[in-house]
Amino acid sequence: RRLEDPDLDVQSVARIALAIQGITDSHARAMLWSPITPQTNIAFADILEREFGIPAIMENDCNMMAVALRWRDPDRYRDDFIAILLSHGIGMGLVLKGELFTGTHSSGGEFGHMIHRPGGALCRCGRRGCVEAYAGNYAIWRNARQLSENAE
Structure with a gap:
């Protein structure tokens, strides 16, 4: 309340x-x-x-x-x-x-x-390679937009 x-x-x-x-x-x-x-x-x-x-x-x-x-x-x-x-x-x-x-x-x-891949994908915290930069929902959406519609 x-x-x-x-x-x-x-x-x-x-x-x-x-x-x-x-x-x-x-x-x-x-x-x-x-x-x-x-x-x-x-x-x-x-x-x-x-x-x-x-x-x-x-x-x-x-x-x-x-x-x-x-x-x-x-x-x-x-x-x-x-x-x-x-x-x-x-x-x-x-x-x-x-x-x-x-x-x-x-x-x-x-x-x-925690750094998963040094120098990797940009995380919203500003660092690169964080676990979240690969597994957070924004990362999943980012990767999905890059796929071809015929990707398996």
């Missing part, structure tokens, strides 16, 4: 949780880089707290997906598992020994930006 909804009792909202695609720093509560905006280093959690007066957190979308799986089915998603998101981009939430593994800047599972 929208926080601006007059029928919503804002006091009943415990926390705002923002999941964002890209590289985040959950300790700094900021988005460091995301393909959704050219801006970098945006402290979204601080902005949300100021705007709505409610505690806010932010995290990489794949990390939050892994946490949500644990909440939803703790017997199945207990100790060690990965949650992979294959969409416009590619990301992964990684849980080891029951704890979310974030690594530096909350990006421990960002394997979509």
Whole structure:
């Protein structure tokens, strides 16, 4: 529900949780880089707290997906598992020994930006050869447009 909804009792909202695609720093509560905006280093959690007066957190979308799986089915998603998101981009939430593994800047599972082919295809992060540059949906569409209609 929208926080601006007059029928919503804002006091009943415990926390705002923002999941964002890209590289985040959950300790700094900021988005460091995301393909959704050219801006970098945006402290979204601080902005949300100021705007709505409610505690806010932010995290990489794949990390939050892994946490949500644990909440939803703790017997199945207990100790060690990965949650992979294959969409416009590619990301992964990684849980080891029951704890979310974030690594530096909350990006421990960002394997979509590991170099697959040095000097290869341009990725939307600006680097060349990332896994995502070959397996993200935009890469698949790019490659499909280059094929002949008679290609097998």
